[in-house]
Structures are given as structure tokens and as C-alpha cells.
Amino acid sequence: xxxxxxxxxxxxxxxxxxxxxxxxxxxxxxxxxxxxxxxxxxxxxxxxxxxxxxxxxxxxxxxxxxxxxxxxxxxxxxxxxxxxxxxxxxxxxxxxxxxxxxxxxxxxxxxxxxxxxxxxxxxxxxxxxxxxxxxxxxxxxxxxxxxxxxxxxxxxxxxxxxxxxxxxxxxxxxxxxxxxxxxxxxxxxxxxxxxxxxxxxxxxxxxxxxxxxxxxxxxxxxxxxxxxxxxxxxxxxxxxxxxxxxxxxxxxxxxxxxxxxxxxxxxxxxxx
Amino acid sequence: xxxxxxxxxxxxxxxxxxxxxxxxxxxxxxxxxxxxxxxxxxxxxxxxxxxxxxxxxxxxxxxxxxxxxxxxxxxxxxxxxxxxxxxxxxxxxxxxxxxxxxxxxxxxxxxxxxxxxxxxxxxxxxxxxxxxxxxxxxxxxxxxxxxxxxxxxxxxxxxxxxxxxxxxxxxxxxxxxxxxxxxxxxxxxxxxxxxxxxxxxxxxxxxxxxxxxxxxxxxxxxxxxxxxxxxxxxxxxxxxxxxxxxxxxxxxxxxxxxxxxxxxxxxxxxxxxxxxxxxxxxxxxxxxxxxxxxxxxxxxxxxx
Numbered sequence: 001x002x003x004x005x006x007x008x009x010x011x012x013x014x015x016x017x018x019x020x021x022x023x024x025x026x027x028x029x030x031x032x033x034x035x036x037x038x039x040x041x042x043x044x045x046x047x048x049x050x051x052x053x054x055x056x057x058x059x060x061x062x063x064x065x066x067x068x069x070x071x072x073x074x075x076x077x078x079x080x081x082x083x084x085x086x087x088x089x090x091x092x093x094x095x096x097x098x099x100x101x102x103x104x105x106x107x108x109x110x111x112x113x114x115x116x117x118x119x120x121x122x123x124x125x126x127x128x129x130x131x132x133x134x135x136x137x138x139x140x141x142x143x144x145x146x147x148x149x150x151x152x153x154x155x156x157x158x159x160x161x162x163x164x165x166x167x168x169x170x171x172x173x174x175x176x177x178x179x180x181x182x183x184x185x186x187x188x189x190x191x192x193x194x195x196x197x198x199x200x201x202x203x204x205x206x207x208x209x210x211x212x213x214x215x216x217x218x219x220x221x222x223x224x225x226x227x228x229x230x231x232x233x234x235x236x237x238x239x240x241x242x243x244x245x246x247x248x249x250x251x252x253x254x255x256x257x258x259x260x261x262x263x264x265x266x267x268x269x270x271x272x
Numbered sequence: 273x274x275x276x277x278x279x280x281x282x283x284x285x286x287x288x289x290x291x292x293x294x295x296x297x298x299x300x301x302x303x304x305x306x307x308x309x310x311x312x313x314x315x316x317x318x319x320x321x322x323x324x325x326x327x328x329x330x331x332x333x334x335x336x337x338x339x340x341x342x343x344x345x346x347x348x349x350x351x352x353x354x355x356x357x358x359x360x361x362x363x364x365x366x367x368x369x370x371x372x373x374x375x376x377x378x379x380x381x382x383x384x385x386x387x388x389x390x391x392x393x394x395x396x397x398x399x400x401x402x403x404x405x406x407x408x409x410x411x412x413x414x415x416x417x418x419x420x421x422x423x424x425x426x427x428x429x430x431x432x433x434x435x436x437x438x439x440x441x442x443x444x445x446x447x448x449x450x451x452x453x454x455x456x457x458x459x460x461x462x463x464x465x466x467x468x469x470x471x472x473x474x475x476x477x478x479x480x481x482x483x484x485x486x487x488x489x490x491x492x493x494x495x496x497x498x499x500x501x502x503x504x505x506x507x508x509x510x511x512x513x514x515x516x517x518x519x520x521x522x523x524x525x526x527x528x529x530x531x532x533x534x535x536x537x538x539x540x541x542x543x544x545x546x547x548x549x550x551x552x553x554x555x556x557x558x559x560x561x562x563x564x565x566x567x568x569x570x571x572x573x574x575x576x
Contacts, residue, residue, distance in 0.1 A: 002380075003378060006374070006377045006378055007378075010374050014363075014365070017365060018365065084360070084361040084362070084363075085357050085359060085360040085361055086360065086361075086362065086363065088321075088326060088357055089355065089357055089360060089418075090378070091326050092324045092325075092326060092350060092353065092355045093350060093375070093378045093379060094347060094348060094350040094351050094378070094379065094380075095378055096347070271287075271327070272321070272326050272327065
């Protein structure tokens with residue numbers, strides 16, 4: 001445990017030092033405050049948007065941003081250390097591969113989690129002040145909690161990428177492709193399947209397919225409790241399914257643990 | 273019986289089609305310094321990785337402190353091992369002190385230990401500067417401080433003097449000698465041969481993953497039958513008139529090249545000359561031995 005904390009402490013401070021933490025926090029804070037205040041601008045008025053539409057807008061943006069940021073923070077975690085020679089050196093120390101990976105995960109995950117909490121928490125604080133914390137806090141807790149899990153999931157996915165390749169540039173390219181697939185292509189493909197096969201894919205079948213993408217689970221968690229006017233498309237169909245929010249959270253958690261276990265397996269079998 | 277720290281028995285490592293290491297036998301007792309010499313791709317780093325337990329042998333056995341280094345049982349023994357990789361580039365954005373404190377903590381030591389080592393390698397003045405501002409020599413000294421963490425009982429140093437100025441090199445060898453006196457076993461891996469001779473107990477010469485020779489320098493000299501260079505001064509040509517000594521004369525090296533067995537006899541003869549001012553005796557250097565064994569390997573290969 002001490003070894004994990006030592007690595008986590010270094011990674012966390014690296015995140016603070018190279019401005020990842022402050023950048024992510026600022027991006028999230030500006031976005032969430034902007035959406036909360038000016039989210040109604042499209043309808044011709046300026047003012048505080050409803051909680052439901054604010055969460056819907058935030059979730060729609062976060063689903064693209066968080067995976068991208070998590071991948072950017074973590075894609076070179078291992079391949080970068082391998083290129084500089086410190087990975088080999090670290091493995092001659094009394095630290096196991098699993099401890100090293102978990103240490104990095106705790107450190108970088110903390111950066112993403114804390115930035116998400118503070119960045120989106122800013123608008124929660126502001127909205128709560130105006131609309132009452134009793135309504136705002138539960139909705140935002142759900143949103144921030146799921147956003148953190150989404151970030152952690154893509155951090156773990158980035159580790160697998162970082163451990164599979166031998167060059168930093170390849171890891172960056174692969175991370176970008178994965179982001180593109182998960183954030184954009186997957187939903188388009190799903191929509192195409194839904195439209196082209198009509199009744200072949202049932203509602204439950206569609207929902208099950210969505211579980212193959214952590215970004216979609218994040219969307220479902222956040223859109224499930226919203227007013228139907230804020231949600232449309234394939235999501236609206238899926239939301240009507242029987243999966244509870246607790247189950248969705250558990251699935252998102254599985255999308256953190258699963259890729260993490262895969263990354264550990266790759267690391268342990270990897271030749272140096 | 274000596275306490276054996278590292279033992280390799282028929283150790284081999286194969287990567288797909290490539291035999292990186294073939295049938296290596298080695299035993300390194302406590303407090304001994306082994307020089308590991310070979311050109312690029314000779315298998316030195318692979319051998320170090322095997323000893324460190326970072327990779328496992330494809331065949332044969334590796335034992336460090338009596339345990340297989342890639343096993344879980346040997347895990348805690350890593351605290352007693354120091355390693356300096358070749359061309360390591362530490363975390364550039366961290367300061368020297370932060371880098372060393374990080375590694376110290378992983379070995380169970382605190383910042384104090386890092387500070388003491390930075391002082392030992394002469395980096396105290398730059399310890400609060402980011403590593404990216406360090407010169408090559410300073411980086412190497414930081415690497416050495418990292419390897420010396422926790423007074424290791426086994427040190428593996430890959431090209432430790434690369435980038436070091438003569439003073440830092442001298443200080444480095446002083447530390448090596450000191451650690452050896454304290455009972456540490458050291459493997460020095462190098463392409464740079466001059467200067468290393470007086471600090472090693474034994475040498476191992478490798479090429480193409482094979483062990484070409486191993487032994488003390490005098491054993492290797494004897495085995496190679498390389499001649500001793502004897503250079504007298506003050507004789508002004510009278511040497512060539514001596515038929516017994518003239519047979520050893522080599523104009524290229526401007527010295528007598530004498531077989532080891534005849535050395536004392538030739539020295540006696542030289543000292544009998546009234547005008548002799550000085551006699552410089554140089555046994556075959558490590559560089560010559562290294563070259564001899566490499567040439568021998570090439571000759572055997574060509575003969576086959």
C-alpha cells in the first residue's frame with residue numbers, strides 16, 4: 001500500500017505541476033457555469049436554465065470532453081516511462097507491476113476526479129444558491145459521480161493503450177482513434193443498426209448494446225431522471241428500459257475495474 | 273566458502289529467433305567487483321536484466337541472494353540491489369531532490385537519505401533545479417546516487433562513467449572501492465576500458481550473447497599468453513647489441529615484448545646495465561585482452 005501511495009503522490013503532484021489539474025478544472029467550471037447561465041440563449045432569453053436542461057447540456061458536453069481529457073492525461077503513462085528508461089528502473093525496485101499501475105491510477109484518477117468535482121461543483125454551488133440545494137445537489141451528485149467514473153474508465157483504457165505500444169506517438173494516435181470510436185462512431189453505428197433493422201433489435205437489445213460503451217452508460221445515468229423533452233433519439237428508447245440507475249452505476253464501475261484488470265494483465269505479461 | 277551473491281548456471285535468454293544470451297556460467301561472491309565487457313549487442317544488458325529479475329531465463333538457472341530473482345520470494349531482496357541503467361533519462365520536470373526522494377521512498381527511505389546521497393555525488397548545489405537543466409555528467413551523478421540508495425549489497429552499473437569528467441570518474445571509483453570494502457558485490461558493465469582495471473577483481477568478456485572469457489586479469493593474461501611490454505630508458509641502442517634481449521625488441525611499440533614467464537629474467541638483465549635510468553613494465557591491458565578474445569572468436573568462426 002505504501003508503494004501505491006508513493007507512486008500516487010508523485011503522479012498527483014505531476015498533474016498539479018504540469019497544469020493538467022488547473023486546466024481541467026477551469027474548462028469544466030467555465031463550461032458548466034456558462035451552460036447554467038447562458039444555456040437558454042438558444043431559445044432567445046438569457047438567464048438561469050432549468051436544472052434538467054442544464055444537466056442534459058452538461059452531460060452532452062462531458063461525454064465528449066471527459067474521455068478525451070482522461071485519454072490525454074494518461075496515454076503516455078507507461079510508454080513514456082519506457083522511452084525514458086525509468087520503467088525498467090522502477091521495476092528493479094521493490095514495487096510490483098500491479099502496485100505501479102494502481103499507484104498511477106490513484107494519482108491520475110485523483111487529478112481527474114478532483115478537477116471534475118471542483119469544475120462542475122462550481123455550477124452546482126451557483127445553481128443551488130439560486131434554486132435551493134435540496135433539488136440541485138442530488139442531481140449534480142449523480143452527474144459528478146458518473147462523470148468521475150467515466151473519467152476513471154477512460155484512464156484505465158488509456159493504460160492498456162500505453163502498455164500495448166512501444167512509442168508515445170503511436171499511443172497518442174490510438175487514444176484518439178478510441179475516443180473517436182467511443183464518443184462518436186459507436187452511437188452512429190447504433191443508430192444505423194436501429195434504423196436499418198427496424199424491429200430486429202428490441203428495446204432491451206439496444207440497451208444491452210449501449211452497455212458496451214461507457215460513454216453511453218454515462219448518458220443513460222444522467223438522462224434517465226430528466227424530463228423527456230430534454231432527451232431524444234436512441235437514448236429515449238433506451239431510457240424506457242428496465243435498468244435502474246444503481247445498475248447503471250454498477251456497470252460504469254465495471255467499466256473502470258474491467259479495463260484496469262486488462263491493463264494489469266497486459267503489464268504483467270509484457271516483455272521489457 | 274565465499275558467500276555467493278549472484279550465480280548463473282547455463283543461463284540463456286532467447287527472444288523469438290534471437291539468442292540474446294547463451295549458456296552463461298557465473299558466480300559472484302560477496303565483496304567482489306566483476307567487470308562485464310562487450311560491444312553493443314553482446315548480451316550485457318540482457319544478463320543484467322536476468323540478474324535483476326526483470327526477465328526470466330529461457331534455460332538455465334539464475335540465483336541472486338540464494339533466490340530466483342524473478343520469483344515473489346526474491347521481491348523484498350530488491351531493497352538490497354542498486355541499478356544504474358544505461359542512458360536513463362529521469363523525470364525532466366522534477367528537481368534532482370524530488371527524483372531521488374521518489375526513488376528513496378520506493379526503497380523505504382526518506383528525504384534525508386536522498387539529501388545525503390546528493391551531497392555524496394556533489395549535486396547539492398543543483399538539487400532544487402529541474403533535471404532538464406542538468407548536464408550529462410550531472411544526470412549521470414544523479415543516476416549513481418539513485419543506484420547507491422540504501423547501501424546496496426549488489427550493485428549493477430551499466431556504463432557508469434559515461435559523461436563523467438575525470439574528477440567525477442575518480443570519485444565514482446572511490447565510492448565503488450568503498451562499497452566493495454563494505455561487502456557489496458558489484459557488476460560494472462562498460463565499453464570504456466581504461467581506468468577500470470584497478471577497480472575490478474575479475475573480468476568477463478562477452479560477444480554475441482556468449483561468454484568468451486572470465487577470470488582475474490592475471491588469469492586472463494596467462495590464458496591469452498599476451499606479452500608484457502618492458503620499456504627501459506637510458507640504454508641508447510646498446511639493447512639491440514644484446515642478442516638475448518634484441519629478440520624481444522619491437523620497433524612499433526618502442527619496447528621489449530616479453531612472454532610473462534621470461535619477464536623476471538629480462539628485468540634482471542636490464543637492471544644489470546649500468547646506464548639504465550628507468551624500466552616501465554606494462555602487462556597486457558584490458559583493452560588488449562578484450563581485443564584478443566574478440567579476434568579469437570572471429571578466427572574460430574572463420575575456421576568453421
